[in-house]
Amino acid sequence: SKQWYQRRVRGANYIQDPGQLDKIFHYLTGGAEGAVCRPVPVLGREIRVGVSVGPILSTTYRELIERSHGSSDFRALARTFSHVIIKDFPQLSIKEKTQLRRFIVMMDIFYDRNVKLIISSDVPLHDIICLQDADQKAKDELRMLMDDLKLTMEEAKSMSLFTGEDEVFSQKRALSRLTEMQCADYWDLPHNKHE
Numbered sequence: 368s369k370q371w372y373q374r375r376v377r378g379a380n381y382i383q384d385p386g387q388l389d390k391i392f393h394y395l396t397g398g399a400e401g402a403v404c405r406p407v408p409v410l411g412r413e414i415r416v417g418v419s420v421g422p423i424l425s426t427t428y429r430e431l432i433e434r435s436h437g438s439s440d441f442r443a444l445a446r447t448f449s450h451v452i453i454k455d456f457p458q459l460s461i462k463e464k465t466q467l468r469r470f471i472v473m474m475d476i477f478y479d480r481n482v483k484l485i486i487s488s489d490v491p492l493h494d495i496i497c498l499q500d501a502d503q504k505a506k507d508e509l510r511m512l513m514d515d516l517k518l519t520m521e522e523a524k525s526m527s528l529f530t531g532e533d534e535v536f537s538q539k540r541a542l543s544r545l546t547e548m549q550c551a552d553y554w555d556l557p558h559n560k561h562e
Contacts, residue, residue, distance in 0.1 A: 385487040388425065388452050395450055396420035409443040422449040422558070428456045432466050432473070441473045445480035449558035456488040460497035461534075467496065471541045478544045481556040492545055496538050 382388060393399045402420050406413035414436065417426025424444070431453055444451065459467045477484055488495055547553055 382485065382487045383489065385454050388454055388485065388487050391485060392423065392425045392452055395423045407443050407447050409440050414440050414443065416444070417452075419448065422447070423452070424448040424450065425452040425454070427454045432469050436469065436473075438472050438476065441476040445476050445482050446560045448482065450483040450485065451477065452485045454487050456486045456495065458488070458490045458495060458497055467538065470496075471537050474541045474544055478548065480559045481553070482558065483554060484545075484548055492549070493542065495545065496542055 382391075392402075396402065397420075399420060402418040402425070404415050404418050406415055416430045416434075416436075417424050419425070424447075431451075459470060461467065474484075476482075486492075486495070
């Protein structure tokens with residue numbers, strides 16, 4: 368029913384029960400008939416992730432984030448799909464720096480294109496990126512760099528390149544965008560296939 372969609376899909380891009388994602392995919396696709404892993408063209412090659420029906424993609428964290436996809440791959444997916452469902456999303460921290468950066472790139476592109484993102488995870492949405500690890504790692508790296516270069520704290524802080532602030536800022540921005548992507552206003556925006 369439409370009310371189920373309003374409650375379960377619109378504005379609910381974080382779901383703890385992965386079984387719910389199959390129901391959402393079924394609902395959004397009108398029955399999931401013909402769901403296939405179809406190729407998405409990217410710069411003269413093709414990528415394949417998950418299964419889709421029309422503009423609805425259902426995939427896993429492993430297929431989307433752990434594989435070495437770049438920004439051109441995420442732009443192609445954002446052009447092709449208006450809704451992306453990601454199953455089994457773990458909590459990310461600075462320990463998974465490559466996957467974390469890949470997720471942030473994907474988030475920026477999906478956000479700019481108004482792609483509706485639905486995630487299943489064992490952790491609450493606001494904890495999907497562990498910022499405490501990032502803040503501590505940035506501080507530790509700054510201290511080591513200061514020791515190596517024999518810099519004072521004031522000298523090091525004046526060199527924003529060394530502080531790790533950009534990394535922490537991008538992680539906080541990704542969390543902020545994830546939160547905004549839950550709002551009904553965001554879900555009402557039309558899918559923007561073009562840059």
